[in-house]
Amino acid sequence: MPTIAYSSPFVPAEWIASHGFEPRRxxxxxxxxxxxxxxxxxxxxxxxxxxxEAGTLCDLAGIVFTTTCDQMRRAADIVDNLPCFTMNVPATxxxxxxxxxxxxxxxxxxxxxxxxxxxRPTETELVRTMLKYDEQRKTLRAAxxxxxxxxxxxxxxxxxxxxxxxxxxxxxxxxxxxxxxIELDGSETGERTLAAPxxxxxxxxxxxxxxxxxxxxxxxxxxxxxxxxxxxxLATEIGQRSIEGVILIRYxxxxxxxxxxxxxxxxxDVPMLDLELNAEDPVARLETKVQAFLEALR
Amino acid sequence: MPPKQxxxxxxxxxxxxxxxxxxxxxxxxxxxxRHLTDGDLRLTKLRFDNSIAALNLWNFLLxxxxxxxxxxxxxxxxxxxxxxxxxxxxxAYSLPDLVAFYPDGAWWIPCVMELSAGLLGIADSLGIDxxxxxxxxxxxxxxxxxxxxxPDLLTCSVGATCDDFSAIAQRLNGLGNPILWWEIPHRRxxxxxxxxxxxxxxxxxxxxxxxxxxxxxxxxxKALESxxxxxxxxxxxxxxxARANAIRQRLSELRSLVFKAPVxxxxxxxxxxxxxxxxxxxxxxxxxxxxxxxxxxxxRARVDQGEGFLDAEAARIFWVNPVAxxxxxxxxxDCGARICGTEHLFTHALDEIPTDVPPMRxxxxxxxxxxxxxxxxxxxxxxxxxxTEFGAEALVLSxxxxxxxxxxxxGAIADIVAARLDLPVIEIEVAPLNDAYWPSLGTGLRALVExxxxxxxx
Numbered sequence: 001m002p003t004i005a006y007s008s009p010f011v012p013a014e015w016i017a018s019h020g021f022e023p024r025r026x027x028x029x030x031x032x033x034x035x036x037x038x039x040x041x042x043x044x045x046x047x048x049x050x051x052x053e054a055g056t057l058c059d060l061a062g063i064v065f066t067t068t069c070d071q072m073r074r075a076a077d078i079v080d081n082l083p084c085f086t087m088n089v090p091a092t093x094x095x096x097x098x099x100x101x102x103x104x105x106x107x108x109x110x111x112x113x114x115x116x117x118x119x120r121p122t123e124t125e126l127v128r129t130m131l132k133y134d135e136q137r138k139t140l141r142a143a144x145x146x147x148x149x150x151x152x153x154x155x156x157x158x159x160x161x162x163x164x165x166x167x168x169x170x171x172x173x174x175x176x177x178x179x180x181x182i183e184l185d186g187s188e189t190g191e192r193t194l195a196a197p198x199x200x201x202x203x204x205x206x207x208x209x210x211x212x213x214x215x216x217x218x219x220x221x222x223x224x225x226x227x228x229x230x231x232x233x234l235a236t237e238i239g240q241r242s243i244e245g246v247i248l249i250r251y252x253x254x255x256x257x258x259x260x261x262x263x264x265x266x267x268x269d270v271p272m273l274d275l276e277l278n279a280e281d282p283v284a285r286l287e288t289k290v291q292a293f294l295e296a297l298r
Numbered sequence: 299m300p301p302k303q304x305x306x307x308x309x310x311x312x313x314x315x316x317x318x319x320x321x322x323x324x325x326x327x328x329x330x331x332r333h334l335t336d337g338d339l340r341l342t343k344l345r346f347d348n349s350i351a352a353l354n355l356w357n358f359l360l361x362x363x364x365x366x367x368x369x370x371x372x373x374x375x376x377x378x379x380x381x382x383x384x385x386x387x388x389x390a391y392s393l394p395d396l397v398a399f400y401p402d403g404a405w406w407i408p409c410v411m412e413l414s415a416g417l418l419g420i421a422d423s424l425g426i427d428x429x430x431x432x433x434x435x436x437x438x439x440x441x442x443x444x445x446x447x448x449p450d451l452l453t454c455s456v457g458a459t460c461d462d463f464s465a466i467a468q469r470l471n472g473l474g475n476p477i478l479w480w481e482i483p484h485r486r487x488x489x490x491x492x493x494x495x496x497x498x499x500x501x502x503x504x505x506x507x508x509x510x511x512x513x514x515x516x517x518x519x520k521a522l523e524s525x526x527x528x529x530x531x532x533x534x535x536x537x538x539x540a541r542a543n544a545i546r547q548r549l550s551e552l553r554s555l556v557f558k559a560p561v562x563x564x565x566x567x568x569x570x571x572x573x574x575x576x577x578x579x580x581x582x583x584x585x586x587x588x589x590x591x592x593x594x595x596x597x598r599a600r601v602d603q604g605e606g607f608l609d610a611e612a613a614r615i616f617w618v619n620p621v622a623x624x625x626x627x628x629x630x631x632d633c634g635a636r637i638c639g640t641e642h643l644f645t646h647a648l649d650e651i652p653t654d655v656p657p658m659r660x661x662x663x664x665x666x667x668x669x670x671x672x673x674x675x676x677x678x679x680x681x682x683x684x685x686t687e688f689g690a691e692a693l694v695l696s697x698x699x700x701x702x703x704x705x706x707x708x709g710a711i712a713d714i715v716a717a718r719l720d721l722p723v724i725e726i727e728v729a730p731l732n733d734a735y736w737p738s739l740g741t742g743l744r745a746l747v748e749x750x751x752x753x754x755x756x
Contacts, residue, residue: 042702043705067457067483070461071702071705071706074703074706075706077675077706077707077710078709078710088483088484088486090481091456091479091481092457092479092480092481097513104506222468226477253702254461255462255702256464259469260465260468262426263425
């Protein structure tokens with residue numbers, strides 16, 4: 001099945017799937033790879049790894065970029081051998097017109113998919129696909145409490161920030177090795193960016209509107225203006241899970257999360273560690289910071 | 299008086315001579331050197347045009363803080379308009395008793411005050427370090443309240459803007475400054491079956507995007523009306539657009555004269571300052587028009603008399619992006635080059651606002667013509683077109699340190715321009731103060747000038 005690669009959580013997988021394509025949310029390879037984007041000063045390493053990984057997919061029908069960050073928005077300018085779609089995801093959200101723009105962009109994405117060979121889904125097909133994904137997210141959420149036996153010498157941590165590439169996923173093991181336990185994954189690739197459960201009645205009345213509401217209407221993120229909902233979400237989740245420390249993860253040159261570091265630190269009642277990743281260097285260089293942070297928390 | 303670039307102390311002597319012969323000055327007049335007492339230390343390292351028109355230009359620029367304070371004292375309301383570079387001020391100045399300014403302008407304070415104001419240190423302390431664009435100085439300016447009065451209303455355009463600015467503005471918001479956010483979507487080309495709208499500057503956008511921006515500007519308009527305590531009618535806005543266009547027309551003529559004249563009639567530094575006046579009129583629309591008109595008269599006279607700077611052999615350079623260090627504009631001329639075309643990220647503030655559509659629609663079209671909200675290819679198209687019109691022989695892409703858009707955009711623009719026009723292109727980075735990098739910056743520019751001269755011989 002032809003694949004559509006994307007990275008942003010604001011791209012609804014079920015919208016792509018309902019068109020008959022395989023949505024593949026790339027998070028970057030486990031090891032750095034060369035591709036259309038070279039390494040240079042000022043270039044987001046996550047964006048680079050995303051595009052270079054997409055370039056390796058042999059069944060790729062297109063890449064969906066979003067405007068949620070400057071570098072991803074501009075990345076579409078420099079990818080010239082692959083079909084690309086740039087989806088406008090408004091930064092503002094307090095007006096109905098922002099959501100209307102998001103819905104218009106979903107429809108435009110649909111046209112792009114059709115141009116790439118997809119067929120437009122019927123409303124029944126869309127609803128069926130949405131329900132399937134909703135169930136999968138429900139399962140994911142339920143799995144959150146499976147391993148609930150926190151030993152008393154484990155420190156309860158929250159991750160907050162941008163995405164974690166495959167290469168940097170070793171961070172989880174590093175944290176565990178030094179006595180930490182991730183109780184809340186608020187990274188871009190974690191539970192923070194799961195779309196909200198669908199309202200079944202609204203889903204049947206107007207599936208596209210419900211899809212927009214579950215994604216655009218609920219996912220809190222640093223890029224949104226204002227981004228007060230991110231802090232509201234963090235306050236709720238950190239409070240409910242008795243978090244003892246927060247690790248902010250951000251990629252080199254990511255202004256959006258970098259700028260939040262100072263504010264989150266001031267706002268939190270618990271200590272915070274600011275970790276800058278670059279998707280290429282070994283995470284081992286960050287081990288000392290993680291170790292020291294966890295020792296200080298005990 | 300033959301055109302000449304002179305140092306600050308020479309201007310003082312010239313000023314005394316002019317005063318002795320009955321120089322008539324506007325209310326903001328005086329010696330440029332008096333601004334040293336405000337801490338504007340960079341002035342001692344700049345070379346200035348020796349015309350009275352340039353004297354007024356500098357004094358007008360350097361007295362904005364006083365104008366804002368006076369406006370507040372007179373009971374006028376201040377609107378801090380962030381990021382959109384030229385759109386919201388047209389709305390604000392269409393209402394009586396509103397004065398709009400760009401807090402973004404603080405990005406020049408570290409240069410002008412040679413880091414003595416400590417604004418970057420304050421930004422550092424708030425977690426906004428040197429990995430961000432120098433516009434982070436704005437945060438320090440808000441904290442110290444020493445460089446402009448805190449505005450009564452603060453707006454900020456977001457969406458397809460640079461992450462640096464959006465992130466810094468959000469930090470400002472998090473410090474307790476309310477911001478009215480409005481959205482400018484990423485401009486795209488209309489699809490085949492979509493309604494297309496031609497924007498100022500010649501680009502096109504889908505009608506749906508123009509509709510959206512118009513609705514966003516309606517929100518801004520309502521907020522401004524509420525602040526002003528009166529509605530903004532279409533006639534008032536048409537008048538505001540006409541006045542904005544009057545400034546833009548004169549600037550357009552000035553730019554054309556400067557870029558096309560056989561001998562450069564106005565230094566790059568003064569032209570850069572003049573172009574900046576289009577954004578928010580330096581907080582006085584009528585005075586701004588007068589300053590630009592005087593500069594135009596002076597420049598026209600020089601062109602008519604064949605007077606100017608350098609000579610007709612000077613290398614003709616097109617400059618992309620504003621410089622955080624004003625002194626670099628002097629360096630261009632030191633290296634034997636003149637500026638023949640600029641794209642400082644605000645061509646939409648220089649192109650005339652349409653007058654054949656309803657005024658709010660016209661402003662929406664203008665906002666969407668912002669070079670920052672489109673693709674690098676769009677920017678490159680405009681740059682290529684202007685290079686051809688102004689006869690530039692090379693392109694300088696001046697990177698803004700830390701700016702999220704520069705890393706990708708610069709290379710993309712360079713590739714397109716070099717391929718399409720077969721011109722030499724260089725990229726340089728200009729920090730707020732470059733004294734330590736002066737030799738390397740100069741070497742790069744001199745090498746470009748050499749290249750241009752060699753190409754002429756072939």
